[in-house]
Amino acid sequence: MNIKSMAFASALAVASAVVATAAVAADISGAGASFPYPIYAKWADAYKKDTGNGLNYQSIGSGGGIKQITARTVTFGASDVPLNAKELADGGNLMQWPMVMGGIVPVINVEGVASGDLTLDGDTLAKIFLGEVKTWDDAAIKKLNPNAKLPSAAILVVHRSDGSGTTFNFTNYLGKVSKTWAEKVGSKTAVEWPTGLGAKGNEGVANNVQQTKGSIGYVETAYAKQNKLTTTKMVNHDGKVVEANAAGVQAAAANADWAKSDGFFLIITDQPGAAAWPISASTFILMPKEVKDAAAASEALKFFAWAYKNGDKMADELDYVAMPAGVKDLVMSKWADIKGADGKAVPAK
């Protein structure tokens, strides 16, 4: 091969690389929450096999997702925290809907207490995280667990140090069940914790809890299940003792009144229902109502419609909880609000 033909070949290679990049650029692009990333990736993989269309999802955190969709650098954003009407307007007339759900569960490390042995209620959990209940044999815990053998060891609270949708939903729940919590700490992706130490990510919290006797933390139920952590039961809104599992989260979502919510602004913690798991959470997709690139938006909506239709089993395999059918229909009917530059609704089929 002489120099000339080599140069030609490399030019060809560059050209084909450019073509390949162009093909990648046609992928559906999204960015945001890291909590749903595993299931979005799994759906995207199956969707690509089904339709040939790929998804490029950057798992950069809810805050980043909101910023990117506001700047319109991606076709959709994803957030673990729902935006209220004003925030949706601030983002340049966005709409949002819940895509998939999960639960959050307290995990503990107490000598002689196995998974499910201990029951807590919202008020006691709040008092523990406020630093008011300081030992495991405190009267408040004993009252809920008359038969458990509880040591007089000090309680060490472990919380997330990174901003996280898990923290948002957990603190939101504590705020609903404890007035003191709502006034003193409030709810956000990161809060000023009254006590304890911060660990990075679910794995950081889990590891610190496993290593420290007398500690309590909170992680996603999927994470607790996969890593066989010691979880507690909770007393829910209806006063029933429930375990953290998919059925409990589904029950919480089923009783949530999505139809009456303002732009799907609904946080499904502390929902009514005998079987409802009290610390349930949904994760949201954000898209503008007036899109510049109708074709790209249409591809994204097709993907979400496909995931609603075919994704439940995959969600279940990864310990996520699919949205109830009624909510899916409601969401898909709202997609008619997403319009292209010509004022026509963006097709989702």
Add this chain to the structure above:
Amino acid sequence: MADVMTDRTATLERLGRDRASVLRGLGFSDKIFNTLTWLAAVSVLLVLGAVFISLIIGAYPALQAFGFSFVTTAVWNPNTDKYGAFAPIVGTLITAFIAMLIAVPIGLGIAIYLTERCPLLLRRPISIAIELLAGIPSIIYGIWGLFFFAPFMKENVYPSLILAFSHVPVLADLFAGPAYGIGTLTSSLILAVMVLPFITSVSRDVFDTVPPVLKEAAYGQGFTTWEVVKNIVIPYTRVGLLGGVMLALGRALGETMAVTFVIGNADKLSTSLLAPGTTISAKIANEFTEAVGDLYTSSLIALGLILFVITFIVLSIARYMLLRLEQKAGV
């Protein structure tokens, strides 16, 4: 005759022309080279300036809202949008200080051993092992710290520390329990391991530059190894040594991932070194991705600006110390 003369002049003229054009060509390439190096040097200043300016612009809302109290208050509450950087500033300075306190003597000791005492056979393996330490990504240090080092310290070291100092006035506060394993001291120790290779390899390299004749003269006068190191090697290499130490300090101040894993990320100030704390870079790494709201983001950028300024001040102090040393040596 005349013919020969014209021929000669023509040749000379031609030669002169060639020479001039060659010289012109050389001058041209010199100019290009000069410009290129100048551009390379200026681009550093430009990037530095751009970083500084964009940090100031990003931090402006926070600095405007809180003023100087941003530096002096230890509050960090995203819910009420009140931010103060005192706790992370203190945490950054303390962890870096303890890390240097441990790493500088050990690093120098290794370098002295390697250059003065070590058998030739061992020199390379030890050097390579230390340089490998510098090649380990910080996330690995973080995970090692979280899963192995912190539990080890908690079980085996901290209980005895607490016990040993429980009746010593100041130290009892510094080493007060409960020991969770993760906390300020653990992250300082990991930082010390991380910066050790910088100090060691730089000081070993500069120790090697000491002219043998100086050392031999000193040994010839009956100096011990320690006296040679103290009076000849270290004074001769002080500029390079300080450079190595500053490089290490810069890393200790800015190290993020390893610290985030083991420091405990608590915004509360504590007198105990065993208690959880936080640093500027750990705080930014933890919260930036999920920071929603202008003031929150801006406060995190302001933290970055403060780290920038701290590093700048530290470097300036080092330069100043060096200047003093040189003046003293000059007299």
